[in-house]
Amino acid sequence: MPTFSTLDLNLRNIDNNPSSSPSKIPIPSQFVWPDHEKPTLNLPQLHMPSIDLMSAISGNPVALSETCFLLDQVCRKHGFFIVVNHGVDAELIAKAHEFMDLFFGMKVEEKQRAERKVGEHCGYANGFVGRFSCKLPWKETLSFRYSADCNRNVVEDYFVNALGEDWRNVGKLYQQYCQAMSKVSLTIMELLGMSLGVGRSYFRDFFEGNESIMRLNYYPICQNPDQTLGTGPHCDPTSLTILHQHDSVHGLQVFVDQQWHSIPPNPQAFVVNIGDTFTALSNGMYKSCLHRAVVNEEAVRKSLAFFLCPNEEKVVKPPGCLVDEKNPRIFPDFRWPTFLHFSQEHYRADEKTLHAFSNWLFQTKFSTTLDSLSKC
Ligand SMILES: C=C1C[C@]23C[C@H]1CC[C@H]2[C@]1(C)CCC[C@@](C)(C(=O)O)[C@H]1[C@@H]3C(=O)O
Ligand SMILES: O=C(O)CCC(=O)C(=O)O
Numbered sequence: 001m002p003t004f005s006t007l008d009l010n011l012r013n014i015d016n017n018p019s020s021s022p023s024k025i026p027i028p029s030q031f032v033w034p035d036h037e038k039p040t041l042n043l044p045q046l047h048m049p050s051i052d053l054m055s056a057i058s059g060n061p062v063a064l065s066e067t068c069f070l071l072d073q074v075c076r077k078h079g080f081f082i083v084v085n086h087g088v089d090a091e092l093i094a095k096a097h098e099f100m101d102l103f104f105g106m107k108v109e110e111k112q113r114a115e116r117k118v119g120e121h122c123g124y125a126n127g128f129v130g131r132f133s134c135k136l137p138w139k140e141t142l143s144f145r146y147s148a149d150c151n152r153n154v155v156e157d158y159f160v161n162a163l164g165e166d167w168r169n170v171g172k173l174y175q176q177y178c179q180a181m182s183k184v185s186l187t188i189m190e191l192l193g194m195s196l197g198v199g200r201s202y203f204r205d206f207f208e209g210n211e212s213i214m215r216l217n218y219y220p221i222c223q224n225p226d227q228t229l230g231t232g233p234h235c236d237p238t239s240l241t242i243l244h245q246h247d248s249v250h251g252l253q254v255f256v257d258q259q260w261h262s263i264p265p266n267p268q269a270f271v272v273n274i275g276d277t278f279t280a281l282s283n284g285m286y287k288s289c290l291h292r293a294v295v296n297e298e299a300v301r302k303s304l305a306f307f308l309c310p311n312e313e314k315v316v317k318p319p320g321c322l323v324d325e326k327n328p329r330i331f332p333d334f335r336w337p338t339f340l341h342f343s344q345e346h347y348r349a350d351e352k353t354l355h356a357f358s359n360w361l362f363q364t365k366f367s368t369t370l371d372s373l374s375k376c
């Protein structure tokens with residue numbers, strides 16, 4: 001079996017015309033997932049009611065209360081919802097997808113100029129060959145930080161530093177895209193605050209100075225899509241995810257009512273989901289939903305994922321009004337950088353990440369306490 005230092009998932013060297021080669025070329029074994037996790041075909045579609053964002057904040061009290069009631073229902077159940085009439089410029093979204101092709105269409109050697117360094121979460125990753133030894137995801141990704149601090153154009157700076165001055169305009173575009181995502185996120189945080197009864201400004205203020213993550217997901221065509229996954233089953237460790245599925249290529253699936261459902265792409269909509277960190281902020285009341293992405297043998301699939309994260313100084317703990325005898329604290333206080341470090345260095349995010357992190361925190365603090373006691 002050849003070793004793969006970096007696997008070129010663009011599969012330029014593999015015949016992309018299956019009709020001319022009926023015997024399919026097997027994919028490398030590291031990308032083959034266990035039978036119980038292999039994708040199932042012909043799934044039911046999950047049609048969820050949409051949140052009309054501009055209508056909810058238009059000043060119409062009926063629209064606002066209906067939206068908050070709907071949000072509370074879906075977030076207590078699974079944490080996924082669709083947002084339409086979001087106010088984000090369609091041209092900005094189109095450019096964000098178009099510029100993905102510029103980057104991922106380059107040769108691997110050129111993309112590796114932005115390669116993710118060990119211990120960092122930003123940069124280019126290809127099949128995650130360097131991070132995991134099995135169940136590799138069939139995707140390439142480019143991840144970078146966004147800071148809501150308007151005095152810093154960290155996204156533009158990232159593209160210029162990683163790829164050169166020629167990429168400044170691409171960096172400016174993704175800086176604008178992230179600013180738009182941050183604005184939508186803060187509006188959703190207002191609605192979630194009202195849905196949970198903690199007030200419109202509580203979570204908005206908490207995420208005002210967010211230091212978030214933007215990820216470009218590029219899923220190459222796969223000759224054996226039933227053997228692998230583009231992104232494995234997981235809950236996002238972050239606080240809120242705003243995802244845009246490009247054109248008509250299906251791929252996102254969510255696990256609701258004990259079965260996988262396909263989320264049909266809608267270019268006019270964002271798919272939004274609660275992440276683990278918001279589950280902790282809501283004292284477990286709002287769910288971080290299990291989801292995954294499948295690939296196919298007809299078309300490349302792309303998605304834009306904005307992961308809202310609190311500023312590193314913020315302590316993640318639920319407001320007092322969400323904790324009482326009937327709702328005791330479930331998760332310990334933590335700061336986001338500690339959880340991010342756990343997800344990058346100690347644990348591959350799945351559906352149990354938050355509980356595994358809570359146990360890890362306890363053990364780490366416990367052993368630190370024991371160490372300090374033993375030195376007395
Ligand atoms: C904080 C993060 C880690 C991941 C990117 C963001 C939010 C989602 C996480 C991830 C996508 C969950 C599935 C596993 C993972 C390794 C992946 O497939 O990319 C996760 C990301 C990561 O650790 O790089
Ligand atoms: O590409 C998708 O549809 C989902 C990707 C995802 O879940 C993630 O990047 O966390």
Ligand SMILES: [Fe+2]
Pocket residue numbers: 234235236241291
């Ligand atoms: Fe995700």
